[in-house]
Amino acid sequence: MAQHIILHLDMDYFYAQIEERDNPTLKGKPVVVCMVSAREGSLGAIATCNYEARKLGLHAGMPCFLAKTKAPHGVYIPARREYYTMVSDSIMEALRGYADTLEQVSVDEAYMDVSTKVSGYEGLIEYVKAIKDSVLKRENLTCSIGAGPNKLIAKMASKVNKPDGYKIIPPAEVDSFIISQPVSKILGVGEKTQEKLAELGIRTVADLRNLNRDELTREFGQGRGKLLYESARGEDESQVVERVKEQYGRLASLKRDSRDTEEMNALIDSLTSDVHSRLLKNNMAYKTVSTTFVLENMETKTKSRTLQAKTQNLDVLRTTAKGLLREFLAENPTLIRRLGVTASGLAPSAGQKSITDY
């Protein structure tokens, strides 16, 4: 049975690196790419920043007004998402030829199963270097690559020598590699799980190994329990698979917290147009519509409705989303901060069908 060789490729500080590439005078300065919303008085939040900015304590998700107090000389650039997506598509295309299967995880990240492309871990360094080189030649951008016998190890390895580096973990080194990691590095262990683990006295993967399967499923449920048990042993059976989009959604902030139906319906018009154009572009139909409400206190609520049959129709999307908004307002007295619309239950569109599907 041939061994699996999985790579995880991660573009370095992707959005900010693209901005640096396009404007070399930015090199050496803290570069901060911001997501800007329509909200009055808001400077938005950081999407990505380069390493100079990180040294000053900046990180993704940080509000930009706060970033500006820490890095007043930084260069703040509004995100150009469509452009970054084009760059991403070009990179993914370049990677495809190097992989048996390519699984794009996000704009700047992909898993590659290269099991039949290389003869083993011996020749892997050259192969990894060739991939990094092709990305550099194609888009003049650097990336980092991790390699190992499964996705978990590849992903953790890609972080080891960032930026512009690589790390290969052959099967014999998996155990010593994984056991040295803090639990927070395990994929799927976020803030909440970390807190709960800390209460149980668990901080490292080595600690985690002291709990057996039953204890973990009792504490964390079937899914997360299994994940923790296997991850602690460097095991991950999940395969690299070509991803199919399961939903298209758009979310945006209101100018100010509101219950103004007219304003919100107008926003829904614009959000649904966007979602709809992506459905058309990919020739997909949807069956379920969800409206997302982010409240004053940042709490998120959703309401959804599944149709009798799938459709591609824009008016149905709009009417359903607005209906859900009306219901939500009738049931909840709270002000709304952000609104979102998502189409899910996607399937390839049958072609000429339209309103009659409803």
Next chain:
DNA sequence: TCTGGGGTCCTAGGACCC
């Protein structure tokens, strides 16, 4: 004086069907 936007996966209860 605040805190963006786009996703995936899992869980759980109820409806409904065989």
Next chain:
DNA sequence: TCTGGGGTCCTAGGACCC
């Protein structure tokens, strides 16, 4: 008086990721 068990779909929410 007692009334199984399994599967699928729908809705809602939570955790996590970039």
